[in-house]
Amino acid sequence: MKCLRTFLFFGLFCVSYLGARPNFILVFIDDMGWGDFSCFGNEAAQTPEVDRMAKEGVRFEQFYVNSPICSPSRTAISTGQYPQRWKITSYLSNRNHNEQRGMAQWLDPKAPMLARSLKKAGYATGHFGKWHMGGQRNVDDAPPITDYGFDASLTNFEGMGPKLLPLTLKPGQDPKTPSRIWGDAERLGKGVRWMQRSKITEGFVDEAIPFIKVAAEAEKPFYVNLWPDDVHSPFWPPVDKWGNGKRELYLSVLREMDRQFGKLFDFVRDDEALRKNTLVLICSDNGPEQGAGVSGPFRGYKTHLYEGGVRSSLIAWGPGLIPSNNNESTAKVNEKSVFSAVDLVPTLLELADVPHPEGVKYDGESLPDVLLGKSDVSRKQPLLFRRPPDRDAYYGDNDLPDLAIREGKWKFLCEYDGSESELFDMEADRGETKNLAAKYPELVARLTKVCIDWHNSLPPDNGPNMIRKPKKRPAKALYELKQGENLSGVEAPFCEGRKVTIDATFESKGKDGVILAQGGDKAGYALYLRDGKLVLGVRRDWKLTEAVSTSLLDGRVAVVATIGQTGKMTMSVAGKQVAAADAKGKLTQPGDGLQVGNDLVKPVGKYTATKFSGKITKLSLQLE
Numbered sequence: 001m002k003c004l005r006t007f008l009f010f011g012l013f014c015v016s017y018l019g020a021r022p023n024f025i026l027v028f029i030d031d032m033g034w035g036d037f038s039c040f041g042n043e044a045a046q047t048p049e050v051d052r053m054a055k056e057g058v059r060f061e062q063f064y065v066n067s068p069i070c071s072p073s074r075t076a077i078s079t080g081q082y083p084q085r086w087k088i089t090s091y092l093s094n095r096n097h098n099e100q101r102g103m104a105q106w107l108d109p110k111a112p113m114l115a116r117s118l119k120k121a122g123y124a125t126g127h128f129g130k131w132h133m134g135g136q137r138n139v140d141d142a143p144p145i146t147d148y149g150f151d152a153s154l155t156n157f158e159g160m161g162p163k164l165l166p167l168t169l170k171p172g173q174d175p176k177t178p179s180r181i182w183g184d185a186e187r188l189g190k191g192v193r194w195m196q197r198s199k200i201t202e203g204f205v206d207e208a209i210p211f212i213k214v215a216a217e218a219e220k221p222f223y224v225n226l227w228p229d230d231v232h233s234p235f236w237p238p239v240d241k242w243g244n245g246k247r248e249l250y251l252s253v254l255r256e257m258d259r260q261f262g263k264l265f266d267f268v269r270d271d272e273a274l275r276k277n278t279l280v281l282i283c284s285d286n287g288p289e290q291g292a293g294v295s296g297p298f299r300g301y302k303t304h305l306y307e308g309g310v311r312s313s314l315i316a317w318g319p320g321l322i323p324s325n326n327n328e329s330t331a332k333v334n335e336k337s338v339f340s341a342v343d344l345v346p347t348l349l350e351l352a353d354v355p356h357p358e359g360v361k362y363d364g365e366s367l368p369d370v371l372l373g374k375s376d377v378s379r380k381q382p383l384l385f386r387r388p389p390d391r392d393a394y395y396g397d398n399d400l401p402d403l404a405i406r407e408g409k410w411k412f413l414c415e416y417d418g419s420e421s422e423l424f425d426m427e428a429d430r431g432e433t434k435n436l437a438a439k440y441p442e443l444v445a446r447l448t449k450v451c452i453d454w455h456n457s458l459p460p461d462n463g464p465n466m467i468r469k470p471k472k473r474p475a476k477a478l479y480e481l482k483q484g485e486n487l488s489g490v491e492a493p494f495c496e497g498r499k500v501t502i503d504a505t506f507e508s509k510g511k512d513g514v515i516l517a518q519g520g521d522k523a524g525y526a527l528y529l530r531d532g533k534l535v536l537g538v539r540r541d542w543k544l545t546e547a548v549s550t551s552l553l554d555g556r557v558a559v560v561a562t563i564g565q566t567g568k569m570t571m572s573v574a575g576k577q578v579a580a581a582d583a584k585g586k587l588t589q590p591g592d593g594l595q596v597g598n599d600l601v602k603p604v605g606k607y608t609a610t611k612f613s614g615k616i617t618k619l620s621l622q623l624e
């Protein structure tokens with residue numbers, strides 16, 4: 001009776017799905033393609049350490065991540081929810097850039113982190129590697145990683161807290177004087193160590209192993225993230241394993257990463273208690289960068305909702321948890337189960353017998369039998385995807401699908417408004433080559449509605465306005481603009497090949513600030529004050545040409561600036577020409593939008609300050 005009572009009382013915590021609470025290690029690689037492990041078909045490089053894990057475990061062929069780009073994919077696998085719920089819909093960048101794309105500045109720490117649920121239930125939780133869910137560029141007030149349910153962390157340049165930053169060496173460079181990249185991340189948390197980028201995966205492994213030892217000695221189960229970033233560009237293999245060109249450099253880094261994993265895998269495999277009760281999961285956060293990794297048989301790359309962007313080569317290893325393979329010479333392969341990163345969260349919670357946080361509804365479904373190689377069912381709900389707001393055009397495709405769904409054997413993609421539908425039969429055509437939309441109008445209508453309803457049920461981002469090739473360009477020739485105005489996407493004036501006339505009247509309180517800017521550091525134009533002088537700047541192919549007024553300006557100024565169709569620039573104050581220059585060519589249409597009294601995202605001109613202080617009383621912009 002006492003025993004039964006004890007069981008009833010402590011049962012929730014002591015008896016899991018597996019009998020004892022398992023340890024979890026999640027190896028989440030950065031920008032690696034589906035076809036890059038040799039056990040997934042890579043013939044250009046071998047990945048023996050990972051292949052051995054696959055051979056001793058299970059390899060999944062229809063596993064997805066929930067976004068084709070870093071930060072949202074990381075948010076999904078950490079929270080069990082679609083990342084759009086947290087407004088993490090593209091990679092986190094600088095403050096203006098995040099705002100311009102309609103994103104949060106960092107993942108809200110209130111999100112239902114898997115790590116926090118496990119920690120509350122007594123797990124030791126550690127994050128080692130790239131984070132990229134907050135704290136990067138000029139966003140230096142994001143919460144530290146330990147606010148998200150981790151006992152310990154060591155990260156890279158995209159996360160708050162202790163970090164490893166990369167030294168780099170090229171062939172021929174003196175090893176005593178290596179170079180440094182991402183040095184400005186030093187301010188993002190105390191505890192910075194510099195180490196060769198070619199050894200950084202091992203640097204994270206060397207932090208994870210002692211963490212595991214401490215947990216094991218304390219008889220605590222553990223959850224460890226090992227999230228290496230070295231197969232993400234730029235590629236820095238060891239000097240003696242250098243390669244010619246992007247692809248070879250990438251493959252060399254991939255081999256090196258695999259080798260460095262070996263230390264962790266062996267450590268777990270060689271310890272009987274750990275081997276029996278540890279589940280290691282290995283996959284990538286999104287598809288490959290073009291020219292680096294490969295998507296195997298799939299279409300598309302990182303940033304695309306085609307399979308190449310979102311299918312991920314998942315391996316699950318756990319000899320004490322996954323029934324052994326009858327045929328030892330081949331890996332166990334699950335070709336059927338369609339599931340995704342959000343499903344891992346409730347699945348791991350069920351394996352650990354840890355309750356869901358109160359009031360939380362996961363988008364993921366618990367599939368323990370699938371993950372442990374005992375079943376090949378799929379998740380019940382379809383999987384839905386929305387593209388990153390800034391990725392309507394990428395890698396040569398100028399109008400990528402905005403929404404996508406995987407339901408049963410069907411993959412369907414369309415625009416936000418349901419147009420441009422594409423329907424593929426994933427059983428007959430997993431490479432997404434034959435669009436069957438015209439053949440199945442009723443199915444297309446239904447899936448379109450599911451996609452749009454799902455899209456509308458989530459917080460919006462600025463994706464609908466960030467279109468490289470809008471269907472209809474505004475022909476509008478005259479804009480009367482106000483201070484603070486911000487026109488982006490299709491709203492921004494179409495200036496390519498046109499004569500631009502800016503007619504402005506302003507009174508400035510300072511000697512610096514932007515009056516008007518359209519574009520960024522690759523293409524665009526801007527009128528601004530610098531050191532009390534008035535400047536008209538034009539960017540063509542990254543090059544800046546400036547017309548600078550010689551006299552200092554004071555009080556109320558009326559200026560007319562023109563940029564001709566061949567790039568000739570003039571500037572007049574009170575009817576008198578004060579400067580001229582020649583940008584030697586037409587304006588091209590910039591990706592960044594137009595702002596009055598500021599220049600957001602990338603800068604057009606060379607400014608000492610971007611925000612205008614004072615009053616812009618008139619600003620008209622004419623395009624001819």
Ligand SMILES: [Ca+2]
Pocket residue numbers: 030031069070232285286
């Ligand atoms: Ca990535």
Ligand SMILES: [Ca+2]
Pocket residue numbers: 392399400401402415
């Ligand atoms: Ca599109």
